[in-house]
Amino acid sequence: MPSPAMPASPEPAAPAAAASAARLPQHEPLAFQTRNGMVESVHYGSLVATAPGGRTLLSAGEPGAAFYPRSSLKPLQSVAMVRAGLDLPADLLALTAASHSGAARHLDGASRILELHGLTPAALENSTDLPYGVREREEWLRGGGKPTQLAQNCSGKHAAMAATCVINGWPVEGYLDPSHPLQKLVAETVTELTGEEPAGVSTDGCGTPLFALSLAGMARAFGRLAAAELSDGMSDGGAAAPQKPEAAVAHSMRRHPDMVAGVGRDVTELMRLLPGALAKDGFEGIQLVGLPDGRAVAVKISDGGDRARMPVTVRALEALGVDTSALAGIATAAVLGGGRPVGLLQAADFSSLSPTDAVL
Template structure:
């Protein structure tokens, strides 16, 4: 495994934190065109898999059959943060879909965002499965099982037909045989998949450029899904989070996962990127992605500015004093430099 320094954080000129990792960018021929570190490092998608895991729903007619709005449909791809608009949409979906909250395998929890979590605790409200950030994904799993005639029981097991279907979809998008996909268990209890970083980047290239997908039904499902993510970016995460900021840009399909994994595809440039921060930090994603876009001379400067506002280069203390700085330390290496 070869990793390199991606970001350094310093305070009063003294190095305080170092984030190392890998980055890979691929073109439409699925060739590595940019890299930092090892582009073949096996990496779990974690929640970056959610758009792929949502595709059985979009391959079916569940959304139209049960009258879901596109805003609600975006939650199938989401790591929602438990804001009131997330909960309201999930409650609406429960009323429309043949799904009960008790069937969701994700554990009961409080929202991820501080304000709604504290409000619920102060109001003495208990944890719910619906508040778990993976609730939309699990709702999609149960709905897909019912629609496709699969048993709901055990949908979280890797041998279940739904999970096997998802693995076949992932294999097609990442262009890696099922036999070479590493399978683990995610935080919410369902299978989580690992592939080389290059193949992960290829997955997001195809989500951004579905014409590269050979299967016409899968291509149509992606064409139906990703616009919902772009139209309702706040549903995929929430305001002031990198996924929602990037998805405001209609040219980008993006989703992050736990333990420092981030993926995005650029539609017009026809490039897919995947990165892994090895210490698992999510805080430096905006810095890294902004630098990637700057280095490839991305033309939407507003997107880059929004990313920079999420993680400013100046470190401020609690009193608003400038006490340090955050600097990216990597250069994308073109493929010819391999």
């Protein structure tokens, strides 16, 4: 019985209670950690690899189940903004699709996007936070820094959203409202690129509308972006926009992977070490990779942890026949005991999975 001095916790709302009773996705073991030869931990999840057009090449778990793509949705949001007239140098366009670490070049880039369109950081409507990168956060705190909207890892996207409103004469204030013209365009673009209607809508950590989609749908979208052809007029500096917004976003991310994440981040390393790959991660154990030939991989780790995301992704790429030898440094992680390796975090063997010709 609750103490009279302490208010009783409110009962959960009916919708939340109903959601908790919903059927759980049928995830499968995708990665495991060993210590001295014994399996210590297992990470479950789902994955899919698709061919151009959406044909499934490899799958595990339940890739058709709805999930929230979190920050892996950013490249699709960037495509919507380019379609609406956003025209930025390649480094700044890459930042619009970023979950950046909060280095000086990231914060300066977000400020430049605002300044180019007559705006200040006061226009940002994202949440406040410290820099995401460990080293960047420590340096920020040593300098007396506090959580700000500019330091938050989505500030490049939010600066671009405010800028897109200026370009189109839309209200800047309230640009995160799902009924705002910008967010309506984003929703239409996401539906077109994924080839599916969202199963639900929520709000991401930064405040942006967030759509529930399938791994298969997100893989289709990344395959389309990665295979988009650049126009012949693209300059080496990336200032001249290609004909297709999809190509503009993909080109900027490939050319400036350091702006998409940052120093020491595995997404940046993957794009540097695997030429032509288009990669974006998301909170709650999500990884997307598109390949220049239109194939793509989408991974969701069920427990939301981050450590299994990249080993599983690299193993899926290997199963597709991609040469992943350059990715050895991010494909596994050593397990330490007393400061020395005693085990390994590694992906499960997907070779036992049978590719299917089904189209999801």
